[in-house]
Structure formats: structure tokens, C-alpha cells
Amino acid sequence: MARSGAARKPARSLPPARLLAGVSGGRVEPAAELDRVIHERMRLGIVSALAVNQALSFKELKALLRASDGNLSVHARRLEEAGYVECRKSFEGRVPKTEYRLTPAGRRALERYLEHMEALISAVGKGKAEG
Numbered sequence: 860m861a862r863s864g865a866a867r868k869p870a871r872s873l874p875p876a877r878l879l880a881g882v883s884g885g886r887v888e889p890a891a892e893l894d895r896v897i898h899e900r901m902r903l904g905i906v907s908a909l910a911v912n913q914a915l916s917f918k919e920l921k922a923l924l925r926a927s928d929g930n931l932s933v934h935a936r937r938l939e940e941a942g943y944v945e946c947r948k949s950f951e952g953r954v955p956k957t958e959y960r961l962t963p964a965g966r967r968a969l970e971r972y973l974e975h976m977e978a979l980i981s982a983v984g985k986g987k988a989e990g
Contacts, residue, residue, distance in 0.1 A: 896941045897972045901926060901934040906943060906969045909961035917957040935959060943968055 897903055904924045908915060915923070921931050938944035943965030947958045961969070 893975055894968055894972050896937065896943065897968055899934065901930060902938055903972075905931075905935060905938060905959070906961060906965055909944065909959060910966065910969055914958050914960045917959070920959060938965065941965075941968075 897906055901924065905920060908920060908923055917931065917935075920926070920935070921928065924931065926934075935944060935946065939946050943962055945960045945962050947960070949956050949958070
């Protein structure tokens with residue numbers, strides 16, 4: 860059993876290499892770096908949820924992603940700073956309401972991210988078939 864406060868083994872990072880953007884004519888082409896803002900699990904969940912909903916409240920996102928208030932706040936703020944998500948605060952009566960929407964830049968970033976992942980999956984699948 861690990862002691863409380865014991866040093867942890869560092870988490871393995873993703874390879875620093877570039878991901879595959881596409882495979883054309885049997886040739887694999889390098890792509891720009893994967894968008895690290897979206898790649899984080901919680902932020903990918905947020906932009907994915909917003910991509911299929913016009914807007915979602917903080918409460919709705921929290922329930923959908925099973926996130927804590929603090930965790931969701933930190934990740935939503937990072938997406939907002941990147942210009943991928945828009946946050947609007949209002950009141951319903953005396954109750955504060957925070958609503959999030961995906962911006963056009965956020966939608967483009969998600970589309971690029973998904974294209975990168977699809978190309979990577981395709982290239983790995985072709986590599987297995989050839990091996």
C-alpha cells in the first residue's frame with residue numbers, strides 16, 4: 860500500500876511525434892500537432908457536448924460529464940480562453956445561470972481534431988492489415 864504523500868511515478872506522456880493527418884496514395888503525411896487544448900478528456904467532453912447542443916448550462920454539463928464544480932469550471936475557462944467556448948452568465952429570478960456555447964473557432968478546432976484522430980485510426984488499421 861502506498862504511503863500518503865509518497866512520490867508517484869510520473870504519468871506517461873503522449874509521444875511528442877506528430878500525428879497523421881491523412882493517408883493518400885499509400886503515403887502517410889505528417890500533420891500539425893494535435894490540439895492539446897481539446898485533447899484533454901474533460902475539455903473534449905465539453906466541446907463534444909456543445910457541438911450537438913445549441914447551448915448547455917453549467918448544471919447540465921456537470922451532470923452530463925459527471926464532473927465536479929471545480930473541475931468543470933477550470934476546463935471550461937481554459938476553452939473560453941482559447942476562444943473555443945462562449946460563456947454567458949445571467950439570472951433566472953434570483954438564481955444565477957451560466958450557459959456555454961461552442962464558438963465557430965471551437966467547432967473548427969473540434970473538426971480538425973476529429974480529422975486527425977480519424978486519420979490516425981485509419982493509418983493504424985492499415986498498418987495492422989499489412990503486418
